[in-house]
Amino acid sequence: MTELAIGIDIGGSGIKAGAVDLATGQLHGDRYRIATPDPSTPNSVVSATARLVTRIGRAIPEAADRLAVPVGVGIPSVVVSGVTRSAANIDGGWIGYPAGTELRRALSRDVTIVNDADAAGVAEMRLGAGVGQRGTVIVLTLGTGVGSAIFVDGTLVPNTELGHMEIRGRDAERRSAANARIRRSLSWKAWAADLDEHLIAIDRLFSPNLFILGGGVSKNPDRFIPFLTVRVAVVPAQLRNDAGIVGAAMFAAEQAHVSEGGPVGPPDPGPPDADPPDPDPSPLPDPAA
Numbered sequence: 001m002t003e004l005a006i007g008i009d010i011g012g013s014g015i016k017a018g019a020v021d022l023a024t025g026q027l028h029g030d031r032y033r034i035a036t037p038d039p040s041t042p043n044s045v046v047s048a049t050a051r052l053v054t055r056i057g058r059a060i061p062e063a064a065d066r067l068a069v070p071v072g073v074g075i076p077s078v079v080v081s082g083v084t085r086s087a088a089n090i091d092g093g094w095i096g097y098p099a100g101t102e103l104r105r106a107l108s109r110d111v112t113i114v115n116d117a118d119a120a121g122v123a124e125m126r127l128g129a130g131v132g133q134r135g136t137v138i139v140l141t142l143g144t145g146v147g148s149a150i151f152v153d154g155t156l157v158p159n160t161e162l163g164h165m166e167i168r169g170r171d172a173e174r175r176s177a178a179n180a181r182i183r184r185s186l187s188w189k190a191w192a193a194d195l196d197e198h199l200i201a202i203d204r205l206f207s208p209n210l211f212i213l214g215g216g217v218s219k220n221p222d223r224f225i226p227f228l229t230v231r232v233a234v235v236p237a238q239l240r241n242d243a244g245i246v247g248a249a250m251f252a253a254e255q256a257h258v259s260e261g262g263p264v265g266p267p268d269p270g271p272p273d274a275d276p277p278d279p280d281p282s283p284l285p286d287p288a289a
Contacts (some may be wrong), residue, residue: 002029005253006063008049008073009116009244011087012036012144015045017052019063020249025127027242029060040090042097049073050106051101057076057112066109069263072252073103074116074244076147083115087143088163112248112255118158119247120214120237121149125156127237127246128212138202141244142215146173146198150206158180162202171228172198178217178220188218188220192227199230212237 009016015036019028022090027150032052053071057064075094077084082100087093103111121139123128130137136152141147149156151230164172174180176198181191199211216235217224221236228234237243 004069005249005256006053006071007245007247007249007252008052008067009117009248010036010041010049010073010075011044011116011244012076012092015048015052016245017056018242018245019051019056019060019069022249023175024254025123025250027245028063029056031242031245032056035183036090037156040276041093042099043104045090046102046106047087048097049103053107066107068114070110070112070252070256071103071107071275072114072248072255073099073111073248074119074248076116076145078161079113083141084113084163088161090148098189101193110252110256112252114248115147115149116121117147117149117160117245117253118156120147120239121151121212121247122156122242122250123156123239124212124237125151126212126250128243129235130210130212133210137212138206138208138212139212139214141196142176142181142213142217144176144177146177149186152171153246158237161199161201162282165198165201165205167201174203178215188223189227192224194229195224196228196230198229198233199234203230203232208232210235213242214243216241 004023005020007020013036014033016033016175018031022026037048063069075084076088076090077094077103078086084094084099087095100113120141124139137151147164148160150160164171175194211232211234218236218240246272
């Protein structure tokens with residue numbers, strides 16, 4: 001497997017990126033963040049992503065090797081064979097867009113496209129709070145919207161969209177996303193009640209063994225997790241906002257391994273433990289954890 005890969009995490013409000021040391025799962029060098037273009041059309045986001053990859057290559061010479069270092073891109077969309085089939089909190093032009101083909105053309109290197117929550121979930125299951133967890137584990141990324149990744153004994157069920165399940169006649173994420181707390185000027189306790197309703201509804205459908213909550217709010221678990229009443233254990237993500245970057249890089253490295261003759265299939269999270277406007281073209285490193 002490739003030793004180094006670049007991970008890109010495209011969100012509704014920001015695009016985060018970094019080079020990932022695949023041996024450790026740690027960022028190799030700085031983490032970068034720029035604002036998602038507004039409007040977030042495919043062309044504008046692809047251009048912004050290309051500039052980020054160029055910036056990383058300038059800072060880390062080994063990452064500039066287009067033949068050896070693949071790029072993984074997490075997008076808030078259902079992704080099938082490199083085509084984005086939905087548009088959650090991004091421009092509607094992404095629906096039916098050949099994202100894999102266009103990003104490969106723009107970057108002139110191997111690119112793997114994946115649902116952003118699936119990428120974060122794989123990283124968390126391999127390296128974070130999901131390591132060794134058996135049964136059904138659901139990873140939720142709480143940000144502009146709510147992304148979801150479901151794992152059964154460590155195996156990913158891709159492209160789930162639990163943020164869009166209906167609660168009170170609306171998409172659940174309209175109340176349970178981290179951005180909803182800010183948009184509605186809610187206290188942590190009041191927002192936790194809305195999140196709790198969403199978790200309880202998911203529990204009724206899937207009966208998971210564990211919820212892992214990621215996104216920026218995972219830095220403040222004590223401010224909302226104690227208020228949750230859902231019967232299932234709930235823990236914060238350990239990789240926090242880096243999970244999407246790390247997971248996207250893992251997908252890219254796995255795909256590069258496949259193209260070299262390795263086994264075909266989604267990234268293997270490992271066996272369960274029987275007893276885991278236009279953005280600034282020169283973004284600065286993001287000091288946030």
